[in-house]
Amino acid sequence: MTGYAELQVTTNYSFLRGASYPRELVMQAADLGLSAIAVTDRNSLAGVVKAYAAATDHKKKTGQEIKFITGCRLDLACGRSLLCYPQNREAYSRLVRLLTLGKRRVEKGQCHLTYDDVATHGEGQIFIALADAALGDFPDESLRNFLTRLKGDFRHQTYLALTRRFRPNETPRLEALAELARDCRIPTVATNDVLFHKSDRRILQDVVTCIRLGKTIDTLGHDREWSADRFLKPPAEMARLFSRYPEAVEHTQAIAARCSFSLGELAYQYPDENLIPELTAQEALEKLTHEGAAERYPQGVPEKVKRQIAYEMAIIGKLKYAPYFLTVWRIVKQARKIGILCQGRGSAANSAVCYCLGVTPINPDEQKLLFERFISEDRGEPPDIDVDFEHERREEIIQWIYNTYGRDHAAMTATVIHYRSRRAVREVAKALALPEDIAAGLVAAIWGWSESGVGEDRARALGLDPNDWRLKLLIRLSKQLIGFPRHLSQHPGGFVISKDRLDDLVPIENASMEDRTVIEWDKDDIETLSMMKVDVLGLGMLGCLRRAFDLLRDHKGIHQTIAGIPRDDPALYDMLCKADSVGVFQVESRAQMNMLPRLKPRCYYDLVVEVAIVRPGPIQGGMVHPYLKRRQKIDPETYPSEELRAVLTRTMGVPLFQEQAMEIAIVAAKFTPSEADALRRAMATFRNDGRIHEFADRFIGGMTRNGYEKDFAERCFEQIKGFGTYGFPESHAASFAILVCASSWIKCHHPDVFLCAILNAQPMGFYQPAQLVRDAREHGVTVRPVDVNASRWDSVLELDPGNPKGYLAVRLGFRLITGMKEEPVAALVAARERPYVSPRDLWRRSGVAVTQVVHLAEGDAFASLGFGRRDAIWSVKALRDGSLPLFDAAPSGGPEFAEPEAVLRPLTLGGEVAEDYVHLALSLRAHPLSFLREKLRKHGWMSLDSLKNKKDGAYVNIAGLVLVRQRPGTATGVVFVTMEDEFTHANLVVWSTVFERYRSEVMTSRLLACSGKVQTEGNVVHVVVRELFDLSHWLKALAQDPEEMSVALPGAAAEMRLASRDFH
Amino acid sequence: MSLTHARAILPAVGTAHAAPLDDAGALAALSTGCFRFSPWVAPCGADGIWIDATGVSHLFGGEDRMVARIARVLAKSGLTARIAMAATPGAAWALARHGRAPVCVSTSTHDLDPLPVMALRLDAGTARSLWRVGIKTIAALKAIPRATLPLRFGKLLVTRLDQALGHAPESIDCIVPQEARRRAIVFADPISTAEDIRRCTEKLVRGLCEDLEKRQEGARKLDLVFMRTDNSHQAIRVGAGRPSRDLKHILKLFAEHMDTVAPGFGIDKAVLTAWKYAPLFPTQTDSDGGGQHAGDLAQLTDHLANRLGESAVYRLAPAATHIPERAQNRAAPAEDIPASAWPTCLPRPVRMFSPPEPVEVVSLLPDHPPARFVWRGTLRKVRCADGPERVCGEWWLNRDEVAEIRDYFRVEDQDGARYWLFRDNRLTPNQSHLWFLHGVFA
Structure with a gap:
């Protein structure tokens, strides 16, 4: 029996064309016994890494190899199409550059390539010309010319595809193609032009075609794919179908053999950070770390920390990660230099080196660090450092990275936008020509990010007949579509930075946002290929803290930093135990407020637990109540086994953190560390390819075999499931707990500063300004209304001599007024050398546009001038923008031109409050x-x-x-x-x-x-x-x-x- | 409120698409109906009708009774209406939309005082501006010095106030009632002979054709109704494929049915109405008399359709589907279908059987063409074949078609006859496939 390799496969990463995931296709090809499979998405390499990962996993798991060939289908501007497979690393770079060229030319999501572009990048590629320009047409002169040209340019790299279409006149068509190939001396090769892995995806394929073309299934007509046979077939079947052309089947093997390139060869290089010329990266990192350590520990570096640093340095050196740390250090240093607060989160907080470099805030002297969570020799994964920056200044850092490393070397990673319930139901309903009302009715019950689709019960609740065929199809097909990639979008902050040109590694396309470029791969792909990623994230609370520190310095002469805030201040914990946490980072939500008095945090580590416990993981796993009972000494602290004591002792025997759940998998269910990690990742990935049950069986089975109770095992597994998407690793919770500490300390001791800072950092957090102001007033802070003669754009602090607690007063800023813009406020403040006496006076002196003066009037900012809301609006209404020479000549401040006086009815107090809410969203009245x-x-x-x-x-x-x-x-x-x-x-x-x-x-x-x-x-x-x-x-x-x-x-x-x- | 929001509150909320054109049409029709109250009528905005009652209310027995009458008439046709009569159009508008009572006759301009400023036909922006400074009613507005208003709220505000109070004039354009395409003859002495009926028909048709010519229109559907002295009536309805005002052609269409008219004790009135019509511009005939063929064919199909019924005459139009028996639709004979609309790459037999006829077939699996088959009792040996052409069922129509896959073969038998057979790839209960003959090629 001859072998067969499928060389024309479209995955669902050719968005809305393919109807199977890359993984499904690779697994099916392996099951059918194909010798190799190539993925050839349209002008894209978006799906290849996933297919490569599947092939690698398959080999690891079964020992059997299915060769994976990286490829791409090039749709040229002239209408012809080619399949292209790089034979080696150099050819791959050329292909990537070719795609980048085509993508950078046009808008996001498109690609414009000509034959000449292909010709200049063709060295080392294998090309298969496709003859499917029109429905099963016979080859014509234009195809002959195309083949002749290909043959002339690429000699032995060229093939012609023979594909069965199951249309009339198939035999003569194939015969004509074979003859044409013979004439042009181009070998033929059999392909099946695969769109899905198994025949039952045919229906879904019709549906995605409808969605792509914006048609309904009833009007799709001849745009529907003709052949139903676009699934993977076993070698024997392919041999039978091409029994007249055995050489075409054999050539698939020849091509597979010639394509020796594997994505595994992509050796990613960290960017060179020649920060200190005479030192290597490792030496530079050591030097910086020791300098940093000396700064962090002015009284001398503790022995424990020294040991930890040495240990980490050894591993970093061995794995050659030093340049990565230097890159992150450089970014963080830049942020500090321009005064942007930043703080690392995630597993990097487990590193003493990161602490010394100032990247993360967790002091290794106070906290047990699990460096293995961050970098492990076994896993062979690149480290992943996520850094939060002040939300509104993050863009400065992003542009600095582009400018420092260059657009050839730095780009943002993509995020694959998947179908979730709402969109899946809506778009399938549209394709099935169901009335919009039905889809909207079904979707109405879905909250947010559901991934479970809609069920028949929902249809019944709407009074629809769930046995109606189209409705049944809608429910079934939308469930199938959920999880499908729909398009690529830009990751919120993931940066890939490389030493070599990035467009040697991965195609780069324009993002929809200006000045941004995005690679075609998402974070999983990057991880698969061991490439470095830095997450540059935005966090509102950091902006709030920076403002608070500035205010403390300017108004109270206190120099404070995040690191300098005491973590053992009893006043702070007294406040939190009373659930007095409005505005405090993370613990301000309702659920957290309920937890605080029960958990009664008394030290920093309690806050770490507090942050982590009110999360789906522990809640789904039913771990919250056991933990609280043990804390309150109602239940005794027990351990399911001695071997788990070490894992769970920090949390009184109850697993609360992601790390602990993973460790249980290793210790109790006998997973290997890499398996445990695979488990975590399987939970985190959006669509789990049915692997969840496999893991569940192994996990629960493994634990019960080792003598654990089934109930405990099941709860642990539920918890892991919950952790998957919303889990908090301990290090992450620890980083966040520091911000909890910092924000509580300010709120506790300086509620005036806290209110002022958080109002200026809006929008952020859980509460509206109205609640924040109310909370601060309850704590004795005087809050003063917006006033044209006192306010600035931001809220500011003012002296408040009579305040019993000695707090400063907060003067609300113009930014709180709906519709107010920043520039006119600047003009207003600049022209305020003496107080304004009327709206008209303000308008004339500051040149602020009438619309903005109206907003001021509505915001009741003229009250101190004796102009109530209605009076102010009345006088503003008489103003007209644009120069009026006649009036300009009149001395300003002189009598306003004679106008009969109108007596307006003043607002009632209730009316004023209502107006306050309309225009300021809060009322001080x-x-x-x-x-x-x-x-x-x-x-x-x-x-x-x-x-x-x-x-x-x-x-x-x-x-x-x-x-x-x-x-x-x-x-x-x-x-x-x-x-x-x-x-x-x-x-x-x-x-x-x-x-x-x-x-x-x-x-x-x-x-x-x-x-x-x-x-x-x-x-x-x-x-x-x-x-x-x-x-x-x-x-x-x-x-x-x-x-x-x-x-x-x-x-x-x-x-x-x-x-x-x-x-x- | 957005529709999504509305649905979040009440998922079962009923919706209908806005049809402003239809609404305007209905309002215009209703306005025309209001000519019974006054000769001076006009639609007002999207939701109102002006009726000028000057000098007509006495015909109804006074203003109050006139208003009550209008309310009654509208209620009878199922409409809920608010009606106000006042000294000025502006005041009537204000009271109809913002007054307390659904039906009222205003006697004093003070009636307007408690109404909100919106009642002065202001745009939402102006109304909101007034509202914001606490001027909410017309009374409050009147209390403000006039001179301060135009600068702040525009000149139109003062104009509207004056119009409502009668200080400024306002005129309303009346609509012209539309004519129906209709002709009628009333006979002083009832007619009953066939000849008389024919003559009166001809007179009516000629008259109507003249009317249509003036309007550059042609009739598509015509009703000819004869009222008999016994108060019953007899009607003939004819249709034309293309709009027509050709006297001879229309008369011929009626002639087909003329013998169905039973005059009984005599006919005293005949009415001819073209109730469906379309624009028809005069065409130039070719100088050699050609160019008439299309017209001839159209007239022929009209005759056939009138005699055999409309559904009996049709032509085929391609339908975009993979299923052969659904790949053509019936279309009106007059419809223009270019030959290029038919897919060329799909050879289809000239004659298809409906339903396909089952045949006994000997063939090799999985997808070889038949070697021989028995159709209508005769064994046919296959000499050459093309296929399979694989056609998938239209799964969205019903669940049986989900699994339906047919393999079509074009075959030629030993006598040179060509057939179109297919195998249904669904297995029968006894694990075999059914074969059908779906058509024969010429």
């Missing part, structure tokens, strides 16, 4: 509900502070403004709603059955009333909702003057910005 309190009481709705004295199980009727709606992925179907009134906050729990009934109330109410049952746990109080009522229309009455009550502004009424934040 009063809480909106204080105006409705009497009415609420009359209707039997109690204030939220009445919950304090209620016992568990009591029935209550309460009402409040909705602050946050949250539907965590961990608690299926439950919605958490946070409300506030003028006294306090309260939390509602809406179970899914109740939610379905009160969907509209939950989703849209701003003022919500609820009847329900009190549930107390410790000092945490929830209300479990029975009934809900939308009272939002009451808020309208707030703005109304009783005398104008009958009049309403229909439709156009400005909505009060009682904004809530929704988290899915």
Whole structure:
């Protein structure tokens, strides 16, 4: 039996063409006994690394080799197509450059190549000419000319593809092609032009064709792929189909043999960092590390740390990672130089070297580091350092990297955008010509990032017949489509930097954002090929902290840094134990606030646990309650086995961190470290190719065999599943806990500075300015309104002599006013050498456009001048931009031209508050509900502070403004709603059955009333909702003057910005 | 509110596409209907109708009764309406849209005072500006010195206020009612002879054709209705494939059915209506008299269709599908289908059997052509064959077609006859395949 290699394979990385994953295709080819498989996506190498990884895995697992050939289908501008396979490393570089050339010429996602481009990059490639220009057409003169040209240019590198199409006149067509090949002295080669790995993907292939062409299946007509036989076939079948052309089948073997290039040959080179000319990279790194250590430990480097550094240096030297560390150090140094706060996160925090270099904040002297989590000799993976920068200044760093390393050497990695439930359902429905209403109805129930599609029950709930054939197809096909790559996008901050030209390694294309270039591979591909990546991420809290440090220095003369903040300050922990954490990094969410009083953090490591515990991993694994009980000494600290004591002792015998779950896999289920890592990665990857069950069996089976209880094993596995996508490794939690510490310390001791900084760093975090301001005022900070004669763009600190606690006052900035822009504010402040006396005076002196003066008036910034909102707007309305020479001549500040005086009706207090919320999203005057309190009481709705004295199980009727709606992925179907009134906050729990009934109330109410049952746990109080009522229309009455009550502004009424934040 | 948002609240919310053109058409029709109340009528914006009641209310017995009458008539046709009568169009507009009562007759300009400023036909921006400085009602607006207003809110505000209060004039353009394409004859003495009926038909058709010519239109569907003295009526409906105003042609179409008219005790009225018509411009005939053929063919198909029924005359049009029996549709005979619309690379037999006829076949698996087959009791030996052409079922139509794959073969038998056979690749319960003969080539 002759062998066969499939050389024309389109994966689903030829977006919306192929209908199988690269992995599926490779595995199927191996199962069928093909000798080799090539992936030839259209003008793209996006899928090859995944296929290469699959082939490598297959060999590792079974010992059997399936040769993988890197290839590409080149669609030329002239309409002809070629398959191209690089024979060696040099040819591969040429192919990559060719693709880069074609992609950089045109917009993102396209490629423009001519035959001449191919000719100049053709050395060392093997080409297969395709004759599929039109549906099964006979070869013509143009094909003959094309072949003659190819043959002339590339001699023995050229082949002609013979492909069965199962169309009429196939035999004469193939015969004509073979004859043409003979004439041109070009050998033929058999291909099957594969689009999917098994025949049952045919239907999905039709659907993606519809999506690609924007047609429905009923109108697809002749654009539907004709042949249903576009799946992988075994060698014997291929030999039978091409029994008239045995040489064409044999040539597949010849080509496979000639293509000796493997992606494994891509030797990635770290960029040269000749920072200190006379030293090697390793020596330079050692020098910098020791200098850094001396700085970090002014009292002398502790012995433990010295040992750790030496140990890490040895491994770094052995694996030759020094240049990578130098690159990261350089980026971080640059950030420090231009005053941008940054901090490493992730596994790099396990390194003492990184600490000494100033990249990460975890002190190895205080914390046990697990360097193996970061770099391990066994895994042979490149280190991965993620660094957070101040969110709004990250772009400066990105452009610095491009400029320093050059666009040939630095580029951002791609992110593959996959189909998730919503889009899959919507697009399949469109392809199946189902009415938009149906898709929208089905999708409406999907929250956020679901990956499970929709089910029949959902269809039934909408009153649809789930037995309807198209609906069945929709449900089935959309599930199949979920996980398919749809297009490439830009990773939020992943940078690849290399010494060699990057376009020797991977095609680079333009990003949709200006001044950005993106490679075709995503982070998994980069990892597979051991390339270096630095994640340049943005973090809002860092911007807030930098502002806070600047304010501390300028106003209080305190020089503080993140590292300098004490981590054992009892006042700080007292504050957190009371769940007084509004605005504090990470622990401000509702779930965290509930956890704080239960966990009662007293030291830094408690914060690490606190950050990590309120995550899907521990929650799904049911680890939270056991941990809390042990902490409260209700349950004894026990260990499932002695061998796990070492792993779990830090967390009282309960696994909470990702590392621990991995270690359990190694210690208890007898995984090898690399297997454990594969397990983690399988969980993290979006679509798991069905490997999850394989792992589950091995993990749970392994643990039970080793004498563990099945229940514990299952819980551990659930936890690993939860960790996959949302897990927090310990080192990551430790880095974050430092920011928790820093932000709590500022909030605790300098609430004035904290409020000012966090307002200026908006938008960030969990809360709106209204809640932040309210929280600060409750802590005794004076907050002053926006004022044209006092405010700046940012909020600022002002002296507040009478403050009992000695805090400074916060003057709100113009940035809080909706619609206000920064440049006019600069002009306004610059022209403020003496106070403004009227809106007109401000307009004339500062030259600020009328629209902006209107915003100032609406924001009530003229109040101190004696102009109320309505008066200010009235006088602004009379202003016209543009030069009016006649008036310019009049002395400024002189009497305004004679106009009869209009007497305007002043706003009521309720109206002012409503306007405050419309234009500032907060009010310093009063809480909106204080105006409705009497009415609420009359209707039997109690204030939220009445919950304090209620016992568990009591029935209550309460009402409040909705602050946050949250539907965590961990608690299926439950919605958490946070409300506030003028006294306090309260939390509602809406179970899914109740939610379905009160969907509209939950989703849209701003003022919500609820009847329900009190549930107390410790000092945490929830209300479990029975009934809900939308009272939002009451808020309208707030703005109304009783005398104008009958009049309403229909439709156009400005909505009060009682904004809530929704988290899915 | 976006549709997505609305659906998040109420997933089952019903939706309909906005059809502003249809709405405008319906409003225009309703306006025409309002000529019964006044000769001076016009649609107003997208949702209103002006009726000038000057000098007509006495015909209805006073203003109140006129308004009540309009309300009654509209309610009868299932419409919910708000109606106001006032001294100026502006005031009527304001009261109809913002007044308390759904039906009212205003007697004083003070009626406007409590209404919101929106009632002055202001754009949303101006209304919001007024609202923001606390001027919410017309009364509040009147209290503001006039001179301060134009600078802040534009000249139109003052104009609108004056128009509503009657300080400034306003005129409204009336619409012209549309004529129907219709002719009628009323007979002083009822007619009943066939000859009379024919003559009156000819007169009606001639008249209508003249009307159509003036409008450069041609009739597609015509109704000829004869009212009999006993209050029953007899109707003939004819259709033309292409718009026509050719007297002879239309008369011929009617002549086919003329014998169905039973005059009974006599016919006292005949009405001819062209209820479907299309633009038809005069065409120049070729000087050699050619160019008439298309017309002849059209007239022939019209005759055939009128005699045999409309569905009996059709031509085939290609349909873009892989399934041979679905690859053609019936199209109207007059439709223009270029030969290039048919795919050339798919040889199809001139005659296809519906349904395909089962045949007994001897062939080799998996995809070899038949060696011989028995069709209609005769054994045929295959001399040469082409295939398979593999055709997949249209899985989206029903679940049976998901697995349907047919292998088509063109074969020629020992006598030189050519056939189109296929094998259904689904296995039968006894593990064999069914073969069918789907057509014969010429």
